[in-house]
Amino acid sequence: xxxxxxxxxxxxxxxxxxxxxxxxxxxxxxxxxxxxxxxxxxxxxxxxxxxxxxxxxxxxxxxxxxxxxxxxxxxxxxxxxxxxxxxxxxxxxxxxxxxxxxxxxxxxxxxxxxxxxxxxxxxxxxxxxxxxxxxxxxxxxxxxxxxxxxxxxxxxxxxxxxxxxxxxxxxxxxxxxxxxxxxxxxxxxxxxxxxxxxxxxxxxxxxxxxxxxxxxxxxxxxxxxxxxxxxxxxxxxxxxxxxxxxxxxxxxxxxxxxxxxxxxxxxxxxxxxxxxxxxxxxxxxxxxxxxxxxxxxxxxxxxxxxxxxxxxxxxxxxxxxxxxxxxxxxxxxxxxxxxxxxxxxxxxxxxxxxxxxxxxxxxxxxxxxxxxxxxxxxxxxxxxxxxxxxxxxxxxxxxxxxxxxxxxxxxxxxxxxxxxxxxxxxxxxxxxxxxxxxxxxxxxxxxxxxxxxxxxxxxxxxxxxxxxxxxxxxxxxxxxxxxxxxxxxxxxxxxxxxxxxxxxxxxxxxxxxxxxxxxx
Numbered sequence: 001x002x003x004x005x006x007x008x009x010x011x012x013x014x015x016x017x018x019x020x021x022x023x024x025x026x027x028x029x030x031x032x033x034x035x036x037x038x039x040x041x042x043x044x045x046x047x048x049x050x051x052x053x054x055x056x057x058x059x060x061x062x063x064x065x066x067x068x069x070x071x072x073x074x075x076x077x078x079x080x081x082x083x084x085x086x087x088x089x090x091x092x093x094x095x096x097x098x099x100x101x102x103x104x105x106x107x108x109x110x111x112x113x114x115x116x117x118x119x120x121x122x123x124x125x126x127x128x129x130x131x132x133x134x135x136x137x138x139x140x141x142x143x144x145x146x147x148x149x150x151x152x153x154x155x156x157x158x159x160x161x162x163x164x165x166x167x168x169x170x171x172x173x174x175x176x177x178x179x180x181x182x183x184x185x186x187x188x189x190x191x192x193x194x195x196x197x198x199x200x201x202x203x204x205x206x207x208x209x210x211x212x213x214x215x216x217x218x219x220x221x222x223x224x225x226x227x228x229x230x231x232x233x234x235x236x237x238x239x240x241x242x243x244x245x246x247x248x249x250x251x252x253x254x255x256x257x258x259x260x261x262x263x264x265x266x267x268x269x270x271x272x273x274x275x276x277x278x279x280x281x282x283x284x285x286x287x288x289x290x291x292x293x294x295x296x297x298x299x300x301x302x303x304x305x306x307x308x309x310x311x312x313x314x315x316x317x318x319x320x321x322x323x324x325x326x327x328x329x330x331x332x333x334x335x336x337x338x339x340x341x342x343x344x345x346x347x348x349x350x351x352x353x354x355x356x357x358x359x360x361x362x363x364x365x366x367x368x369x370x371x372x373x374x375x376x377x378x379x380x381x382x383x384x385x386x387x388x389x390x391x392x393x394x395x396x397x398x399x400x401x402x403x404x405x406x407x408x409x410x411x412x413x414x415x416x417x418x419x420x421x422x423x424x425x426x427x428x429x430x431x432x433x434x435x436x437x438x439x440x441x442x443x444x445x446x447x448x449x450x451x452x453x454x455x456x457x458x459x460x461x462x463x464x465x466x467x468x469x470x471x472x473x474x475x476x477x478x479x480x481x482x483x484x485x486x487x488x489x490x491x492x493x494x495x496x497x498x499x500x501x502x503x504x505x506x507x508x509x510x511x512x513x514x515x516x517x518x519x520x
Contacts, residue, residue: 029080032090038097038455043089047118053086053143054116058102060093061132062109062379062416064348065128068296071345072132085143093460094413102459106181115142115223124149125176129252129448138174149175153184161200169201173208177215208248210236213254221260241279244286251287255297258304262311269312277308288332295336302332306359321360329360337369347378351386352471363390381411397431414451415460421446422464429475440484447491452498454505464507469512489513
């Protein structure tokens with residue numbers, strides 16, 4: 001995913017003023033179903049009875065890519081028509097029981113979209129970064145499939161790989177591998193599995209074969225390991241970049257993972273890297289002005305250019321982009337902001353445009369765009385996080401902390417407030433560790449909001465609390481803040497004591513301030 005979304009989303013917005021539990025409203029013809037707390041048995045029973053698959057959407061009000069999906073996919077008449085053939089389930093991460101369901105379905109980042117068979121077997125996970133037309137094709141593949149991606153994977157890696165249909169290969173190529181959460185393979189085996197698939201996929205299935213090759217290169221780069229025998233992937237990428245039609249077909253991989261591809265397929269500061277970057281830049285320029293792409297994807301092309309412009313910068317450094325690239329970023333951001341009118345799409349466009357401006361060194365322009373949007377944004381507290389990030393970049397710690405605090409104070413929904421509050425405390429610990437009173441007040445306030453129910457201590461909530469506990473214990477490594485840690489421990493113990501004694505949630509709650517708590 002693009003940098004802003006990676007760091008802030010993990011990584012569907014609603015109409016302004018709507019509650020977090022309201023299902024998406026852009027396409028009224030879609031009969032979204034909401035679970036009763038953490039219970040989904042009735043929905044799956046209905047699926048079995050009606051012999052309909054289940055489309056499960058996991059999102060959040062503030063999440064930019066969620067809002068992008070909502071504005072570009074869920075508003076399509078053909079999606080509404082398809083929805084008649086499946087049970088559409090909407091889970092907002094802030095509704096009661098949602099985080100427990102997140103743990104049950106192994107979902108982490110927003111948005112995640114899963115198709116289940118009527119019997120409850122997971123069929124596939126649909127990537128959110130593809131364009132709307134391709135999304136519909138992948139959805140149709142899943143709805144027409146009798147085999148799950150897991151079954152197709154076993155066949156593809158076994159002796160009967162030749163029996164796999166073109167549709168099955170396409171489904172494997174368009175599986176949301178980045179959001180697998182070890183449903184198909186353990187994370188440490190993902191790159192090797194993708195490489196095996198890329199090698200097994202018949203070249204005749206060109207689109208699937210190319211996508212698997214590129215995804216393999218990305219996975220190896222992200223693991224910081226060398227891609228074995230990269231020549232075939234290098235040749236395929238050159239073919240893609242030399243053909244505008246192929247560039248358009250694979251735009252999502254080129255944009256979202258440009259840096260990974262460059263790092264996987266060329267050596268640092270080598271002539272080959274310079275040639276590859278030049279070809280990528282040319283293709284990204286074409287994508288940036290491709291009217292068939294969404295404004296978000298056009299912005300993504302310019303963001304990818306910024307990313308690869310710094311790929312050989314010294315470790316920890318950030319070279320200033322060329323003036324022409326800065327001008328391109330400014331123009332792209334201004335056009336996207338000016339031409340986007342849909343409220344949900346703006347929730348995605350404005351933070352992305354502001355991030356692009358900030359990344360190009362235009363911090364004041366980024367701030368101005370965000371501040372102008374605050375009164376009309378669906379979830380202005382998300383924009384405040386970007387303002388906090390901008391302030392930190394310019395070295396203004398006080399403003400960075402104030403914007404982070406305001407983002408927490410104005411955020412909505414228990415899971416989001418826990419995440420935003422924890423993020424604010426993390427910034428305090430990083431930028432103002434000596435301000436023990438402010439840290440204690442913030443942590444006390446965050447813990448006071450925790451509901452003493454098992455559902456609180458699952459998925460995102462659990463990770464947030466574990467991370468916070470580890471950070472606070474590190475802050476107290478010399479014992480100078482032990483009184484604060486004791487106070488917070490007692491406060492949380494009161495919550496833990498109200499949980500069922502043998503429940504896993506109670507163990508998770510009780511472990512937050514234990515020195516052995518190392519999992520984040």
